[in-house]
Amino acid sequence: xxxxxxxxxxxxxxxxxxxxxxxxxxxxxxxxxxxxxxxxxxxxxxxxxxxxxxxxxxxxxxxxxxxxxxxxxxxxxxxxxxxxxxxxxxxxxxxxxxxxxxxxxxxxxxxxxxxxxxxxxxxxxxxxxxxxxxxxxxxxxxxxxxxxxxxxxxxxxxxxxxxxxxxxxxxxxxxxxxxxxxxxxxxxxxxxxxxxxxxxxxxxxxxxxxxxxxxxxxxxxxxxxxxxxxxxx
Ligand code: ZN
Numbered sequence: 001x002x003x004x005x006x007x008x009x010x011x012x013x014x015x016x017x018x019x020x021x022x023x024x025x026x027x028x029x030x031x032x033x034x035x036x037x038x039x040x041x042x043x044x045x046x047x048x049x050x051x052x053x054x055x056x057x058x059x060x061x062x063x064x065x066x067x068x069x070x071x072x073x074x075x076x077x078x079x080x081x082x083x084x085x086x087x088x089x090x091x092x093x094x095x096x097x098x099x100x101x102x103x104x105x106x107x108x109x110x111x112x113x114x115x116x117x118x119x120x121x122x123x124x125x126x127x128x129x130x131x132x133x134x135x136x137x138x139x140x141x142x143x144x145x146x147x148x149x150x151x152x153x154x155x156x157x158x159x160x161x162x163x164x165x166x167x168x169x170x171x172x173x174x175x176x177x178x179x180x181x182x183x184x185x186x187x188x189x190x191x192x193x194x195x196x197x198x199x200x201x202x203x204x205x206x207x208x209x210x211x212x213x214x215x216x217x218x219x220x221x222x223x224x225x226x227x228x229x230x231x232x233x
Contacts, residue, residue, distance in 0.1 A: 005029040006068075007126040007165070008119045010111055012036070013048035015196040015211075015223060016130030016168055019176050021056070022183040023167045024128045025063040032124065034071040034115050038107070039079025039087050042202025046072075052195050059187055073114050078104055085200070092200055092217060099138060100218065102200060108141035109150060116154040116162055125162050132168040132176075144169050173226020178233070198223045 007024045011017045011033040024031045035049050049070070057064055078087060085092045085101040092102050108131060115127050131142040140146060144166070151164040168176055180188045192211070197204070199213035199220050206215055210227035213220035 002123050002125055002160070003030075004125060006032065006122075006124050007128050008032050008034055008115055008122070008124045010034060010036075010115055010127065010129040011049060011053075011070075012130075013045040013052060013195075013197055014130070015192055015198050016132065016176060018052055018192055018196045019180050019183075020128050020130045020167055021052075022063075022180060022188055024165075025056070025060075025066050026183050028126065029066060030068050031066050032068045032071065032122065034073060034118055036073055036075050036111055036114065038075045038077075038104075038110075041085075041087060041089065042197075042199075044199075044202040044204050045197045048195050048197045052191065055191050055195060059191065060184060071118060073118065075110050075114060078107060078110065081105075099140075102218075103139055106141065108139075108146070112147075112150050112164065113154065116158065119162070120158050120160065125160060126165060127162060128165045128167070130168050131166045132171060134168075134170060134172045172229075173222050174229035174233075177227055177230035 005028060007028040009021045009024045009031060011021050012035060021033065035046065037046060053070055057067055082088055084104040086104050090101050092100055095101050119125065119127060131147055133143045147164050147166055151162050155162045171179065177189065180192050196211065200217040201214040203214040204212045206212060208215060208224065210224050213223065
């Protein structure tokens, strides 16, 4: 049976997908989560997922009954293809194609296809993802056009209507921090600082006011600047 009151959130354990999860919990009667093990160099994001889910269950009573099953899917193909700084020990820098070496070609399309297949089986038609074209490095699979086209393709391919919600699409990082505060108050901002992982180097030893990270990689830089802008509003 298809149920439009349930959403499936692509939840990585990062700041963006945690904000998306809160957004979905605020709007849908029931929310399931899915994560992907694609051979990422650092496991800290995957390790953060259960901690964040547990904290949401115990610390946010308004969401306790809404937060449902968590799913973990392996997608080994991306690692086998290789060539990305997210799956191999490579320096993160601008590549000749004008994209950073952290670009994993097709990653979001793999994720959305797998998520839609899982959603289909579970009678869910609303997917939620943290793709954002504002602050990013021009990853083409984060663009609104790509996501809209993917929703159409998946709907055609499974002969059903999928909606892919991307609440962060037009937000900058400061606005993502503000969204967390709006949805879950200071408690959600604190949880985001303490537990969510953004750093490309998977650093969990250096603590800043915006959370843990190496403080030097492009992802830490974005997160730090966004937090500073949010904190000084
Ligand atoms: Zn970093």
